[in-house]
Amino acid sequence: MMSTIIIGFVYNLLQMGFSIFTVVSGNRVLSGDGGYLFDFFGDKIISYFLISGSSAGFGLTVELRRGAPSNSFTDKAHASASLLLIGFLFTAIASTFTSFALSKKTNS
Template identity: 50%
Template sequence: MFALLLASLVVLVTATATLQVDLITQLTVHFDDVYAYRYVVASIIIGLVISYVLATGSAAGFGATKDLKALADARGFDFDDYFDKAYASASLLLLAFLCSATLSVFSSYALPKVVTN
């Protein structure tokens, strides 16, 4: 779980895209320019303690990426690499949640054995 959280954090934090607006002006987009991606990072950090925040962080990442990608595609902007990294980060975060949930279930099964001994 820790490895997936760390990988998700690294992938999302390194996601950037640059758009050449005109001959002089460039627009650079970072993960922290999108509020939902900030929440994803916060859920990764908090997820090291509270596992089910991971699921909502992943959902926020998927939802924001889908909406923003549709908007960028409609405007003709090529941010595919940026959005691919956001999808990858949300996927890794979802896998981290699944690992965390699985560990919670296994530990709850082990608890009665410890108490009875």
Template identity: 35%
Template structure:
């Protein structure tokens, strides 16, 4: 019976590592998402901080990253010691659900605002080239996608934590 439990813990470890990786990529993409747009001789600088939904995405990614790193350390320690603190069951159960919802709403906000802003921006502003705008919004889509992948990992972890809360390993 020990091998299936060890392999389940390894799967949980991989999911935690993937979650951390997706959230780190999200933070990097969003924090570097700025562009200078030149239109009819005027230049405008846009940064992710100028859009509230991108700020929410960034905050969700940072909070999720903080949680995921803590959980990664707990998972590594559980794998090394083959024991689990009963407190961790509750942390896994509630934490995975809350953080997954936060990350999911961050991703949804990112997709929605990127679509709306790109259409509106291109309709309202006369541009010499749409390349800078495409770059800004492509990074918005990329960061929202990474946040969505992190949500999928957290959702699977949430299912496992729900099961383990009922039947401790």
């Protein structure tokens, strides 16, 4: 779960850097279809990482709570898995928007 959070954070920092560069300079870092393809496949890959981290976290909390009552660790793990699930939902939505931009770019 921690590696999923770190990978997602690094990807978001990279995307923010690309966006800031585009706003400041007016040019995309990856020109042509490459930038749109990077956004599309990056969103897809990160969303799969997020959902796998979320499901692993939920599985961990279920197993840990089975033998013992809920404690601070399992509550935090459950909250973290919930945030990963929310992150997956937003990344999946962003991936849908990116697919629309990619199809517009390749058709024109």
